[in-house]
Amino acid sequence: MAFTGLFLITFLIVHAGINSSIFLNDNGETFNEFAHFMSHNWIVRFLEIGLFAGLFLHIIQGFLLWKQNSDARPVKYLVNKQSSNSKWYSRSMGILGSLLLLFLVIHVSHFFVGTKVALYSGDKPHNLYDEMKEVFSNLWIVILYLAGVFSLFWHLYHGFHSAFQSLGIHHKKYIPIIRTIGTGYAVIICLLFALMPLAFYLGWLA
Amino acid sequence: MNLTLKVWRQKNPKSAGKLETYQVKNISSEMSFLEMFDVLNEQLILEGKEPIAFDHDCREGICGMCSMFINGQAHGPWQQNTTCQLHMRAFKDGDTIVVEPWRSKAFPVIKDLVVDRSAFDRIIQAGGYISVNTGNAVDANAIPIDKKDADHAFMAAACIGCGACVATCKNGSAMLFVGAKVSQLALLPQGAPERESRVLNMVAQMDKEGFGNCTNTYACEAECPKGISVANIARLNSEYLKAGLSSEEK
Ligand code: SF4
Ligand code: FES
Numbered sequence: 249m250a251f252t253g254l255f256l257i258t259f260l261i262v263h264a265g266i267n268s269s270i271f272l273n274d275n276g277e278t279f280n281e282f283a284h285f286m287s288h289n290w291i292v293r294f295l296e297i298g299l300f301a302g303l304f305l306h307i308i309q310g311f312l313l314w315k316q317n318s319d320a321r322p323v324k325y326l327v328n329k330q331s332s333n334s335k336w337y338s339r340s341m342g343i344l345g346s347l348l349l350l351f352l353v354i355h356v357s358h359f360f361v362g363t364k365v366a367l368y369s370g371d372k373p374h375n376l377y378d379e380m381k382e383v384f385s386n387l388w389i390v391i392l393y394l395a396g397v398f399s400l401f402w403h404l405y406h407g408f409h410s411a412f413q414s415l416g417i418h419h420k421k422y423i424p425i426i427r428t429i430g431t432g433y434a435v436i437i438c439l440l441f442a443l444m445p446l447a448f449y450l451g452w453l454a
Numbered sequence: 455m456n457l458t459l460k461v462w463r464q465k466n467p468k469s470a471g472k473l474e475t476y477q478v479k480n481i482s483s484e485m486s487f488l489e490m491f492d493v494l495n496e497q498l499i500l501e502g503k504e505p506i507a508f509d510h511d512c513r514e515g516i517c518g519m520c521s522m523f524i525n526g527q528a529h530g531p532w533q534q535n536t537t538c539q540l541h542m543r544a545f546k547d548g549d550t551i552v553v554e555p556w557r558s559k560a561f562p563v564i565k566d567l568v569v570d571r572s573a574f575d576r577i578i579q580a581g582g583y584i585s586v587n588t589g590n591a592v593d594a595n596a597i598p599i600d601k602k603d604a605d606h607a608f609m610a611a612a613c614i615g616c617g618a619c620v621a622t623c624k625n626g627s628a629m630l631f632v633g634a635k636v637s638q639l640a641l642l643p644q645g646a647p648e649r650e651s652r653v654l655n656m657v658a659q660m661d662k663e664g665f666g667n668c669t670n671t672y673a674c675e676a677e678c679p680k681g682i683s684v685a686n687i688a689r690l691n692s693e694y695l696k697a698g699l700s701s702e703e704k
Contacts, residue, residue: 313667320559320626320666326473327552329526330624333676339624341669410670416692418685 249313250414252306253407257433259299260404264440271443273453276377283376287367307349314342337402338410344403351396358383384448393445397438404434455481455547459494461506462554467562473552483543487530488513488520490542507566513538515679518616522567523554528618528677536616536679556621559664560628573663574615577632580659584639585647603641610637612680619674619682625666630674632660633686640693650697657694 266286269278286292330339337344359379366374384390408430412418417426447453456479464471478494485493488510495505511517520537524530530540545551553567561569613634620628636653639645645652668687675684 313669317625317627317666317669320664321557321624322559323557325523325526325554325557327523327526327554330673332527332531333622334624334671334673338669338671339673406670413670413684413688414668414691416688416690416695418688 249306249309250411252302252309253411255302256299256306257404257408257411259302260437264437267444268440270377270380270453271447276375276380279377280375283363283374287363287374303352307345310342310345335406338406341403341406341410344399347399348396348403351392351399354392355396358389380444381448381453384445387449390445390449394442397442400441401434401438404437405431408433455483455542455545455549457481457490457545457548458550460550460552461567463506463566464555464563465565467564471563471566481542483541485542486513486538487522487524487540487542488538507564507568509568510538515539516614518614518679521556521569521571521617521621523556523621525552528556528622529616529679533676534679534681536614539679556617558617558620558626560626561617561620569617571615571617573665574617574628574631576663577628577656577659578615578635580655581635581639581652582648582655584644586644597643599642607638607641610634610641610682610686613638613678613682614680616679618677618679620665622673622677623666623668624671624673625669627668627674628660628663628665629668629687629690630678630682630684632656633684633688633690634682636693637686637689640689649693650701653690653693653697654701657690 266282267279269282270276272278359376362379363374363376384393409423409426412426456477459476459478460473461476462471463474476494476498478490478497481490481493488508491506491508498505509519509521511519513520515536515538518536520529522529522537524537524540529535529537531544532540555561555563555567556569556571558569560573561571564570611634613631615631617631619630620626623630636656639652640649670684670687672684675682
């Protein structure tokens with residue numbers, strides 16, 4: 249979980265970084281160049297396989313974890329005051345992750361599939377920026393994306409430092425640093441992602 | 455004070471249990487929770503009913519026997535506290551208190567509130583022996599140990615094996631207990647010779663017993679009567695990773 253989680257965490261930096269180029273407000277020129285590079289460069293294509301493998305593994309591990317953990321308590325408590333000893337999001341990684349998976353299916357069908365179809369059918373270069381504009385003109389989709397980012401935030405907020413704990417890194421000196429970086433990471437990444445659909449919908453971008 | 459108690463009653467490991475409701479009267483706020491149970495049991499005996507089976511031994515917070523899940527919390531509402539050290543002043547007149555046994559696949563209910571925690575003993579046994587020289591006892595300070603390490607080992611050794619960590623954890627994980635047992639020896643030179651085999655064997659036994667996996671909610675640390683830190687879980691993880699990579703044992 250920790251290894252694949254950290255791998256996906258690094259991917260999100262790249263993803264959020266590249267997508268932020270839409271905020272340059274150059275009608276998506278830079279962004280489309282990036283998108284073109286990402287879909288045509290062979291190294292990136294190779295890494296893409298790794299990404300899906302990592303994601304897949306993370307999901308499988310998560311599922312096995314959920315299964316083993318729910319088997320470990322066959323009879324549930326009638327009264328359980330969990331809020332007195334732990335945070336809701338730390339106990340909700342499974343459900344947050346499942347919501348994220350649902351979101352990802354929709355997200356991939358919005359942007360990834362279209363790009364791939366255009367790539368292999370040899371049509372004219374796919375304008376991903378225009379596609380984003382179109383997709384995010386629908387209020388419901390914007391709300392759905394914001395909900396996805398909400399799940400992502402709490403998933404990352406717990407997942408970041410949790411990964412280090414699982415790898416056995418726990419040190420008085422480093423824990424506060426890891427916590428701060430984790431919080432900063434979750435806030436920045438999610439803020440960027442949340443601003444993307446909002447910026448299109450509210451017409452902040454040309 | 456007068457209280458309503460809803461207590462889990464279960465005849466034997468196989469039968470289905472259920473909550474039974476009892477009333478207790480004139481309970482002093484200075485009584486311990488177990489003394490209140492003694493009063494209830496005497497009342498039940500006088501009524502010709504089967505008294506409630508519950509575990510206890512020292513009644514001073516050191517043996518770890520008094521497992522009770524009280525109003526949704528292991529050992530009740532007080533922090534860093536066992537049930538025997540929980541006093542009735544934690545409750546108010548007229549309160550309803552729900553008492554359940556530890557719930558974990560690895561801790562099957564024997565009767566009422568008594569569970570079988572021998573899975574913990576088997577984990578400790580799996581840790582194996584510690585190599586020491588026989589003959590005369592060595593001088594107490596013959597082996598130099600860093601004060602910090604000695605302190606951390608001592609804090610880990612404070613674990614009383616009560617099982618509150620497992621009972622509280624939403625995953626029924628025993629990582630805090632095993633982390634404490636591995637740490638108390640891994641931190642000391644005396645624990646060094648069997649350091650790798652110990653952690654591998656204890657973790658293997660832990661998995662075999664059917665405990666869940668840690669997802670770092672840290673509920674265990676919050677409910678542990680001895681305040682065992684989750685730093686011990688991280689140490690367990692790193693000991694396990696290191697041993698797994700370098701040890702020749704499988
Ligand atoms: S770690 Fe704490 S809660 Fe767990 S068995 Fe030891 S003393 Fe009890
Ligand atoms: S009876 Fe020994 S710790 Fe409570």
